[in-house]
Amino acid sequence: MESLFVAFVILLLVMFFLGLGVWVFAGLLLVSTVGLVFLIDMPPDRIGKIMSPLVIRSATSWEISAIPMFIWMGEIMLRTDMSDRLFRGLSPLTYHLPGRLLHTNIMGSALFAAISGSSAATTATVGKITLAELEKRNYSKMLAFGSLAGAGSLGLLIPPSIVMIVYGVLAEVSISRLFAAGVIPGLMIASLYAGYVMIVSLMYPDVAPPDREKPGLKEMGKGLLDLIPISVLIFIVLGSIYSGIATPSEAAAVGVVATLTMTVLTGQMNRDVFFGTLVSSVQTSCMIAAILIAAAFLSTAMGFLHVPQDVANAIGSLDLSPYQLIFILAIFYVLLGMFLEGISITVMSLPITLPLILGAGFDPIWFGIFLVIMVELAQITPPVGFNLFIIQGLTGTPIMRVALAALPFFILMCVGVVILTLFPDIALWLPNLLFNS
Template identity: 65%
Template structure:
């Protein structure tokens, strides 16, 4: 059967099952089973054997052990006062910058992203403090909402990142190098956000009322002291990875242990926090792992159907320039981001897009960062922008207003994608420096 026809059939099946409200993992399994049964006439027994082998292979992947641990770490932090410490610690440090406390959204999310790995967790944890404080101090509502929705997406890019772990496993790329590759692009996006806030507030000072309260040097030092718990966790997790002392999975375990010790030392430990955080981590991890198994099965089914190889060959025969290909893929990912979450986008698209990228000569390490940023864009686009839902729950504003407030930060992130494409060393330089590889 023609590759284009087969691809269209598979794509139609995906939109049919997911469009009818089927759970993502069930929908992906159904697409794979239907494709093998109808297009290749595979027997149920043969399909069952393929699925069982994939489940065993997926369950035995050591790299995936990092996911539940990082999720648990974020769940523990979410239930403590670390987000409150973040706000109080950053307040004296940003008070004199145009935009004032609006920068606590950006800096707070940047710091929390370095211990969370989840966009929604980053947005919710930082937002539960900053939204009420900024509203009480008469800061512009749209700028407050938009900056938090945009900065919360950094939880996917700044390491440790759950999406990066999944990409690394599926694309067989070093997770350590992926984590390093995400640092500078993440800081670039955070810098663009802060620069935009400064620009808006210089032109319209009423957007961020200047506080008459001054902060002494001692108070600034106290603010840094309040930030020490989160900075300590960042150093423990990322330091153990980049120093070579631990793999990402081991570093995740160390991070959970360090978080637990920190909670005990600060007198916040309780069995309620322990059990609620553990159950929250179990639920999220089961969801992620079930989607991964289903996506791995779909990827295998598409391999039997030769969809990725044939599409890669067909597009390659069009003799498109590499940058035209990137533009097409960017639009493709933005479209997927309208309807799917980041994990689903990654696991569903990779069997098709990765061969195209490799054939065009792009570095798979760079593409991992590009893909994560594109997934981030989906976090702030309706109707299924998870950060928008989080902000709606935090503020009570309609989803339409939240989406409009986040639109400028969508544009800023798109600008970051252009910069990343024009200057790939932005993602490749740090991993080459840290791990002595040639990008």
């Protein structure tokens, strides 16, 4: 019971510092230090000795090197015409679907997710392309905002995924297997979104006005040609991983080289673009590394406080069934998602939740996909929903209106979690096929 109280105090401290507007990594460091000093009287010099190796180990792992590479790929595509080609390529292909161009949000996000690894990059890139066009053609703003918020989060689930890399490193499981496990669940949730858009469009035709001109075979052919660069990048990145030619970290570097080569050959690379994308990706990568260091320190501090073991024992003593445990953890992650972003959620919670999951007999690869989907929910959950902030920044729409637009897609993602829990082979079939044969 004492450790449960400690865990509650730690959670209150985290919420307090975040509520003050303190940076996430600084807040986590403060909480860890306060907990060690005041709860177990640890001397400050010993805290420094604990912190030093954590900095090196958390920020210099070989697997983590993939993160800045994938971020750089996304930045390059954001500042070149690759993103514009995505909309031009998908537009004629969606004409015959109920909802028409609204599907460019979903399909575009799914495709861009397969090369960016970032929900924020996916939402920002696709949103800059589609939202203005949809508004100009009088499509429903609420459905446009909601479909983008939901589909943009697929950047975390459809491989390659930055959160999957972080989970794989912390849980010590194969990142390649995690990437394979995310493919079918990602397509399943994208299909749920597309089905919802179709149903709403059939019920309320005004949400998706008919286009002025029906695209012919020539326009569809041009659309397919515009999708070639994105398709080539997906093939290079994922193909190098699943063929065994490259590890996820190496594949990220290969993807960057391929992206840079394409932009040079098409005459879009110049000094400003190169250094602009490089500076932006370094800034984002440093932010992620700082959070990883701080979260690793918090995890270590909670270990000294015996919180993970005692919380696991407390929940274990409730004699919950596996499904009851998953239900409680789902609620736990939704609550965390209201205050924290994905990487912080993953690294802070894993020391507590992973032992519970393994003890209940769940596959750690399956749990990685479950956790990523719960993190995706956090992307569209106010008050700290990054995808909501991005759409607000792109459109100037009040955050609560964007959150309301995203609510149906939040529910659809919850449905996806239920389906994945009832049928775990949705996540496990592909990695077992690729890596157990």
